[in-house]
Amino acid sequence: MFFAIFKREFVSFFATPVAYVFMLIFLSLAAVFTFYLGNFYERGQADLGPFFNYLPWLYLFLAPALAMKSWAEEIKSGSIELLMTLPVKVWQAVLAKFFAIWLVLGLALALTFPLWLTAGYLGEPDHPAILTSYLASWLLAGAYVAISCCMSACTQNQVIAFILSVVVCFIYLLIGSSIFTQGLQTLLPSVVLDTLSSMGFLNHFEALSKGVVAASDVTYFILVSTLWLLIAGAVLNNKKSA
Amino acid sequence: MIQIKNLTKRFGDFIAVDQLNLTINAGDIVGFLGPNGAGKSTTMKMITGFMSPSSGNIVINDKDIQADDISAKKVIGYLPEGAPAYADMTVIEFLNFIAEARGLKGKQKKTALARVCQQVELDKMLNKTIETLSKGYKRRVGLAQALIHDPQILILDEPTDGLDPNQKHQVRNLIKNLAKEKIVIISTHILEEVEAVCNRAVIIAKGKKVFDDNTQALRSLAQQNQTVKIEFEAGLPDISQLKLAPGVKTVNTLDNNTVEVTSDANYNGLFSQILDLVHLQGWQVNAMYLDSEPLDKVFRQLTEEAA
Numbered sequence: 001m002f003f004a005i006f007k008r009e010f011v012s013f014f015a016t017p018v019a020y021v022f023m024l025i026f027l028s029l030a031a032v033f034t035f036y037l038g039n040f041y042e043r044g045q046a047d048l049g050p051f052f053n054y055l056p057w058l059y060l061f062l063a064p065a066l067a068m069k070s071w072a073e074e075i076k077s078g079s080i081e082l083l084m085t086l087p088v089k090v091w092q093a094v095l096a097k098f099f100a101i102w103l104v105l106g107l108a109l110a111l112t113f114p115l116w117l118t119a120g121y122l123g124e125p126d127h128p129a130i131l132t133s134y135l136a137s138w139l140l141a142g143a144y145v146a147i148s149c150c151m152s153a154c155t156q157n158q159v160i161a162f163i164l165s166v167v168v169c170f171i172y173l174l175i176g177s178s179i180f181t182q183g184l185q186t187l188l189p190s191v192v193l194d195t196l197s198s199m200g201f202l203n204h205f206e207a208l209s210k211g212v213v214a215a216s217d218v219t220y221f222i223l224v225s226t227l228w229l230l231i232a233g234a235v236l237n238n239k240k241s242a
Numbered sequence: 243m244i245q246i247k248n249l250t251k252r253f254g255d256f257i258a259v260d261q262l263n264l265t266i267n268a269g270d271i272v273g274f275l276g277p278n279g280a281g282k283s284t285t286m287k288m289i290t291g292f293m294s295p296s297s298g299n300i301v302i303n304d305k306d307i308q309a310d311d312i313s314a315k316k317v318i319g320y321l322p323e324g325a326p327a328y329a330d331m332t333v334i335e336f337l338n339f340i341a342e343a344r345g346l347k348g349k350q351k352k353t354a355l356a357r358v359c360q361q362v363e364l365d366k367m368l369n370k371t372i373e374t375l376s377k378g379y380k381r382r383v384g385l386a387q388a389l390i391h392d393p394q395i396l397i398l399d400e401p402t403d404g405l406d407p408n409q410k411h412q413v414r415n416l417i418k419n420l421a422k423e424k425i426v427i428i429s430t431h432i433l434e435e436v437e438a439v440c441n442r443a444v445i446i447a448k449g450k451k452v453f454d455d456n457t458q459a460l461r462s463l464a465q466q467n468q469t470v471k472i473e474f475e476a477g478l479p480d481i482s483q484l485k486l487a488p489g490v491k492t493v494n495t496l497d498n499n500t501v502e503v504t505s506d507a508n509y510n511g512l513f514s515q516i517l518d519l520v521h522l523q524g525w526q527v528n529a530m531y532l533d534s535e536p537l538d539k540v541f542r543q544l545t546e547e548a549a
Contacts, residue, residue: 001345004342004343007339008328008331008339011335012328012330015330015331016330077328078322078326079328081287081292081320081322081326082322082326082327082387084291085292085315085322087312087315087316087343087345088343089312240292240293240294241293241296242253
C-alpha cells in the first residue's frame with residue numbers, strides 16, 4: 001500500500017513537465033550561485049563550498065514549490081476521500097508522499113555531480129567532505145519537504161501552502177544564521193541565542209558539510225522531519241473528526 | 243453485514259446525522275434517499291471510514307470500524323460524490339494505482355483490470371487522461387475503481403448524477419447484475435432509480451430515518467394517495483357522478499377540459515373505478531392518467547414531516 005502511493009506520487013512528477021522544469025531551474029540556479037555569486041574559480045580553492053553555502057537558500061523556495069500540492073490538491077479535488085478510504089493508514093500515506101518528493105529533490109541534487117567532477121579536475125578536493133556535504137544537503141532537503149508537506153495538509157490552497165512553508169523554513173534558517181545571532185547579541189542573553197541557533201538548520205548543516213558526521217546533527221534533521229510529518233498526520237486525522 | 247447504532251455526526255451546532263440506526267444484510271440493495279443536506283453523504287463517509295462519528299458506532303462484519311478501519315476499508319468499494327480521481331493520470335494508470343493500493347498483484351491485478359473495464363465499458367478510454375473525459379466516463383472510472391477488488395460492500399454516492407438517460411440505464415443494469423450476496427448502498431434523490439434497482443429503501447431527512455422498508459412498501463405507500471387526471475374531449479360533462487364513485491375523496495376542476503380526482507387514503511383501485519365510470523357514462527375522453535409523480539409526493543410528505 002505504501003509503495004503504491006509512493007510510486008504514484010513519484011511518477012506523477014514526471015508525467016507532467018513539473019519535475020523536469022524543477023530540475024532545470026534547480027541546476028541553473030545552483031550553477032549561478034556557485035560560479036557567479038560564489039566565485040568558484042576566483043577563490044582558487046578546489047572545493048564545493050560556494051555551492052553548499054547557497055543550497056539552503058535555494059531549497060527555501062524550491063522545496064516548498066515541489067511539495068505545496070502534495071495534500072492541498074488532494075483536499076481541493078476531493079481525491080483525498082478516495083485515498084483515505086483505501087486500506088491505507090494515514091501515516092503510510094504521509095510517509096509515501098514525503099519520500100516521493102524527497103527522492104525527486106535527491107535526484108536533482110545528484111544531478112549536480114558535474115560540479116564535483118569539475119572540482120576534481122581542477123584540483124584535489126576533500127572528497128569525503130564533499131560526500132558528507134551531499135548527505136547534509138539531502139537531510140536538509142528532507143526537513144524542508146516535511147515542513148512543506150505539513151503546511152500543504154493544512155490548506156486546500158497551494159499558494160497559501162507555499163507561502164506558509166517558505167515562512168516556517170525561513171524561520172528555521174534565520175535562527176541559525178550569523179546575521180540573526182550578531183544582530184540580537186546585545187538584546188538577548190547568549191544562552192537564549194545559543195539555544196535558538198542550535199534549533200536552526202544552519203549550524204547542523206555546516207557541521208555536517210565540514211566532513212564531520214556527528215550523530216547529533218544527523219539526528220537533528222531526522223527529528224525535525226519526523227516532528228513535522230507527525231504534525232501533518234495529526235492535522236489529517238483531525239480533519240476526519242472535524 | 244453492516245450494523246449502525248445510534249450514529250450521530252455534529253458539525254459545530256449543526257447535527258448532520260441524528261441517532262441513526264440501521265442494519266444492512268448481505269443481498270440488500272439499499273436506496274438511500276433524502277433531500278439535499280439530509281445527511282446521506284455524511285453517513286456514507288462515516289461507513290467508509292473517511293469521517294469519524296461524533297457518537298454511536300458502525301460495525302462491519304462484526305468489527306467496529308473505529309477500532310479497525312483497515313479491515314472495513316478492504317471489503318468496501320466506494321464511489322465518493324462527484325467521482326473524484328487524479329485528473330492528470332490516464333484511466334489505466336489510475337486503475338492500476340487503485341488495484342495496487344488494494345493489494346492486487348500480477349495476474350490477479352490483470353484479471354481484475356480487464357473485468358472492471360469490461361463491466362463499465364471503458365476499454366476505448368484506457369489511455370486517455372482522466373481530465374479530458376466526459377462526465378459520464380469520469381463516473382465510469384469512479385465505478386471501476388470501486389469495483390476493482392470485487393468488494394463485498396459497495397457504497398455509491400449518487401452514481402447516476404449528471405449522466406444522460408442511456409448512461410443511467412447502463413449504470414443501473416450494472417448494479418442490478420452484481421453478485422447477489424453483496425451489499426449495495428446507493429444514495430440518490432431519484433425515486434425511480436430506487437424502484438428500478440433497489441430492494442430496500444431508506445429515507446432520511448434532517449439526519450433522521452423517516453422510512454425503512456422494501457421498495458414494494460414504498461410503492462404501496464405511494465398508491466394510497468392516487469390522483470387520476472381526466473382530459474375530456476370537448477368541455478366538461480356533468481361530473482357529479484364522479485364525486486359519488488367509491489373511493490373518491492375530492493374532484494378538482496383544473497380547466498375547461500380537465501379534472502383531477504383524488505382517492506381516499508387506503509383505496510388503490512381508483513384508476514379502474516374511474517375507467518368503468520367513464521365507459522358507463524359514455525364520456526368522450528382525450529386522455530386519462532394516474533398522477534405521474536406519486537413517489538415524489540410520498541417523498542415530500544415523509545421528508546417534510548420531519549422538518
